[in-house]
Amino acid sequence: MRDIDDGMPAGREDLKALYPHTGNAAIIGITGNPGCGKSTLTDKLIGRYRQANLRVGCVAVDPTSPFSGGAILADRVRMRRHYLDPGVFIRSVATRGALGGLSPAVWGIVHVMDAMGYDVILVETVGVGQDEVDIAALAHTSLVVTVPGLGDELQALKAGVLEIADIFVVNKAEKPGADRAVSALNMMLQLGEVTGDGWEIPILLTTALDGAGVDELVDAIDRHRQHMLQHGALSQRAIARAETEIRVATAALIHRRLVGLLARDPGMVEAVALRDRDPLSVAEELLATAMKAPLEG
């Protein structure tokens, strides 16, 4: 697994070999603002799927510092009860790819779990500033979790997340304002253009802490999966997913070269910092140089 995380050639060759064996798992993205109870909800979903005797992979996508480069195990402690279950594979991955966007390592881990025969793979974001949209590109079904009483937040949701949600979850439904949150989401859904191949986006109420509403959520996820499967391997969504992954993989390849080239000539970066050169000309030069390097670089 270490190799895949690092994006080293060995990992890449492994991934090529196992790719044909992927495509069977249900990949479920879980996004939402910090404090909305995503981890607890994920924990409850793992429990439900285990009860149904399904093997569950869980990828926690952690915010990574661009400075330290490390992935943080955040509040994984909430899923501790599943750590010793051989039917559950929990893995924490750094969120950010070198060129921004979701790290190729996330795709890699998901493919490994898929090929290993895990039935359900939950991909959960942790913390702030994360690429919900990229998780949606990776997932078959995207849950967007919110909580009652956010007001402005719902307004913001409208802009960014409306089009990626397959299922809305209002968690902490025991709190005041849950009904109002559902009404607000409903109104947004009516105003927005619904994309998703004719799927009607449900809004579900859950209380992850005591598990209320989680069965209904599992049902909704299953219904969405059936709906998507009817559209086949060349659905709009599947094509978009393949295209995104090709782009992520290409960007990673290019990045590895760029890092090498920039490290060899730190003066380039300094010249831009001093405004002796501009970043666009340097980019063109780097690209021209990278092209002359062997592809294995």
Place this chain on the structure above:
Amino acid sequence: MRDIDDGMPAGREDLKALYPHTGNAAIIGITGNPGCGKSTLTDKLIGRYRQANLRVGCVAVDPTSPFSGGAILADRVRMRRHYLDPGVFIRSVATRGALGGLSPAVWGIVHVMDAMGYDVILVETVGVGQDEVDIAALAHTSLVVTVPGLGDELQALKAGVLEIADIFVVNKAEKPGADRAVSALNMMLQLGEVTGDGWEIPILLTTALDGAGVDELVDAIDRHRQHMLQHGALSQRAIARAETEIRVATAALIHRRLVGLLARDPGMVEAVALRDRDPLSVAEELLATAMKAPLEG
């Protein structure tokens, strides 16, 4: 401006020409969760800088749907009173670059405003799922705005945002729990490793709605700028900024080629969706082909 947004060659040549004239503006990033009052705070900061007779650029980085591709003018309405002021230039830009991460257009707009002689440039994120970390790479001074009573949210902040904040703002300070939020942030700061060239990160209380605390915030921003200027054009931060921009520019160049190549051969994407091919081999092939294309592509 249109050209720069589109990343067309004309815009790129303009940017190269104006880049030597940039580097004078104070670039201030403003990030924080939806509903924390970023827009109102930005509005108040614009007002303060205008009182001091400074010209202000304001870039609202909007969440963009990967499907529709458009930038949304979100709640810009809150800044409406500044729209007719010729000393204020407000611009809304789509957040996402084609390969993920902050769009190169954001860098472009900031450079244009800088070269035009705007003294202060506020770069504010709107909505969810955004790259706070990328805004921090672009800005000289990064404000991270939070509100009282978030609990879990603070915990998440710790992981992702601690290292990018130059100044913490607890907005809506009139709400209960403001002191507790300050204590929690203080504790996090003591636990975390402080990077930033010896700068001691202040935690400020504001009520953006009535402007309380905004003067102190303006002072803190100014102090941070003076602090950074003492470290010169080759500070760790300036080098990181130049390197990030070179990467963003290179990624944009490469992306334009990839889009062309993928559009010419949609069968490649379909083959990956059908698992007849794997994304990594396709990426290698694309890269090899892109290298043979002329650089102007």
